[in-house]
Amino acid sequence: MLFYSEIMDPIHGYIPFTDSEKAVIDTEPFQRLHRLRQLGMGFYVYPSATHSRFTHSVGAMHLAGLAGERLLNLGLIDGDTQQILRMAALLHDLGHGPFSHSSENVLQQTTGFTHEDMTIKLVDESVLGDVLESLGFNKKSLSEFAVGRKPYSGGQEYLTKIIAGQVDVDKMDFLNRDSYFTGVPYGKVDHRRLIEGLLVKSDGVAINMNALYALEQFIIARYEMFKAVYYHRTVRAAEIMFDRILRHTAVDLGIHKGMGVDEYLKLDDGYVWSKLQELARSEKMNKNALGLFKMLNSRQLLKSCYEVVRHEIDPQSRIFNNEKVLYALVDSIAEKAKVDPETVFIDTPTLPTIPLNNIVKDGFGLLVYDEKTKSEYDASHISPLTNALSQYMVVLRVYTFANQRETVGAAAKSIFTPELISEKVSY
Numbered sequence: 504m505l506f507y508s509e510i511m512d513p514i515h516g517y518i519p520f521t522d523s524e525k526a527v528i529d530t531e532p533f534q535r536l537h538r539l540r541q542l543g544m545g546f547y548v549y550p551s552a553t554h555s556r557f558t559h560s561v562g563a564m565h566l567a568g569l570a571g572e573r574l575l576n577l578g579l580i581d582g583d584t585q586q587i588l589r590m591a592a593l594l595h596d597l598g599h600g601p602f603s604h605s606s607e608n609v610l611q612q613t614t615g616f617t618h619e620d621m622t623i624k625l626v627d628e629s630v631l632g633d634v635l636e637s638l639g640f641n642k643k644s645l646s647e648f649a650v651g652r653k654p655y656s657g658g659q660e661y662l663t664k665i666i667a668g669q670v671d672v673d674k675m676d677f678l679n680r681d682s683y684f685t686g687v688p689y690g691k692v693d694h695r696r697l698i699e700g701l702l703v704k705s706d707g708v709a710i711n712m713n714a715l716y717a718l719e720q721f722i723i724a725r726y727e728m729f730k731a732v733y734y735h736r737t738v739r740a741a742e743i744m745f746d747r748i749l750r751h752t753a754v755d756l757g758i759h760k761g762m763g764v765d766e767y768l769k770l771d772d773g774y775v776w777s778k779l780q781e782l783a784r785s786e787k788m789n790k791n792a793l794g795l796f797k798m799l800n801s802r803q804l805l806k807s808c809y810e811v812v813r814h815e816i817d818p819q820s821r822i823f824n825n826e827k828v829l830y831a832l833v834d835s836i837a838e839k840a841k842v843d844p845e846t847v848f849i850d851t852p853t854l855p856t857i858p859l860n861n862i863v864k865d866g867f868g869l870l871v872y873d874e875k876t877k878s879e880y881d882a883s884h885i886s887p888l889t890n891a892l893s894q895y896m897v898v899l900r901v902y903t904f905a906n907q908r909e910t911v912g913a914a915a916k917s918i919f920t921p922e923l924i925s926e927k928v929s930y
Contacts, residue, residue: 504568504582510561514680518565521586523638524593528561530631531768532597536560538771542681543605544741545732547802549685552732556596556603559680566672567592569698570665579703584662587648587655590640591666594649595673597631598622600767601775605742609749613758619650621767628764664708669869670697670721678724681732689727693717702872704879709870712885718871719888726892734852734898740804743850743902744795748779751792755782791845805848808912809901811919814894832918836901840914847911848902 506519520528527533536557545552571585580588598621600606611617616624626632626646635642641656648655651667665671675694682690700714710718732738749756756778757766782788783796798804829849837844869882883890899919903911 504585512558512562512565514562514676514683515565518561520561520564521589523586524564524589526634526638527590527593527631530629530634532625532629532631532764533557533560533593535768535771536596536599538773539599540602540772541677542685542732542738543602544745545685545738547741547804548735548737549687549732552681552685554680554684556599559677560593560596562676562680563595563672564589564593566675566694566698567665569695570672570701573698573701574703577703579659580662584655584658587640587645587658588662588665590635591645591649591655592672594622594626594646595651595666596622597625597649601770601772602745605745606749606770606775608746609753610758613753613760614762615760619652622646622650625764625767629768659703661703661708665701668708670708670710670718674725675721678721678728681728682724685732687728687731689731690724692721692724697721704870704872707870709872709879710882712871712873712875715871715882715886718869718882719886722889722892726896729896734896736807736810736900737804739850739852739898739900740807740902741799742852743848744799744805747848748792748795748799751789752779752782755787803905805902806905806908807900807902808908809915809919811899813897813899835918836911836914839917840907840910842903842907842911846904846907850898850900850902852898 504521507522507525509517509519512518534557537555539556540546540552541554541556541559542549542552567588568585571580571588574580575582575585596618598616598618600610600618600621607618610621614621623643623646626635626642626649632642632646635645644653644656647653648658648663649666651663651671654660654662667673675692675697678690678692679694682688696714696717697710700711700717702709702711749758753759756770756775758770779788779796783793786793788796829851833844833847833849837847840847870879871882871885872879901911901915
């Protein structure tokens, strides 16, 4: 593979890139990633966590190249497929909205698109797609591969797991990167050992037994980063405030069902924040949203007054994933505490804490291969540590304003009985 030049990166050092990758990186849709914070509202707790989706995407491309080199050395792919892997990893985050995951719920509910859907749409309908086609790529196939939905143009299914799988290049990069920029040491991952232990068995991705310790470290790192950063109660306070503000201002921001790619591309952090400031100054913002925005601007954040942390096999079946149930619970808590329902917030973050795409009934869903015995094992069957962490961490918190923290907390405690907390339903 011939490289055009290099990018200096604090995580991986010098990252080389090809002519084709430069052409994609230099497009306006990709340059927009400079203006999207990787950790959304995380900077309210970790001030240096202002790194961008751009740097993460370039880092993921680099790791995809290393994984491709490993597969190339094993004789499983050729150089063209290695370039496709790198390009897919480069594009995998293209469709994120302003402040990344902080806006995801509102964007999905309002536009009907997930950020993966928007990645496909942007590649298909923006100038970036034209650039890809001129370089000889099938833009539709590449966009679906970039989000892990289909292998590129009839390629092997296992290749999608390198881009979006249990232990993929996306997670390897963001754990190391987020750990570095937050200053939290728990997210460091030995990505080189994991990649060097990469194998393909039973038409699926496996990790060599001699890299099991690196896999265990990866799983611990992900779990600890969720506790320390992604699910941090103060980070989540800022996230739910921003989410509520967006819900009230989506129309003013131009967020609507069927919005085109040009409209979406202008939704970066700077545009959204300056637009919110403009709405606040002109007093055109909803009263409740205005109050929250003023608080967020001066870092007066909501306070957590009730919290439950559980570990479950399948959090998707929980009753608290139903918005109607959440609204009813908010009303019940507010009525009992004798406060305005608009001042009570229930937070049930949905980003999965363990690296699985699908629920696996009996095991972790990732193969470990023992070359001595020529045997394959589920990671949880040979690693007690992996088995112990093979459940999702489910967090439920109730937030309110500081002056009513005690009364709302007491009401929430009486509402959330042990029976209700453990209840599950199927939809």
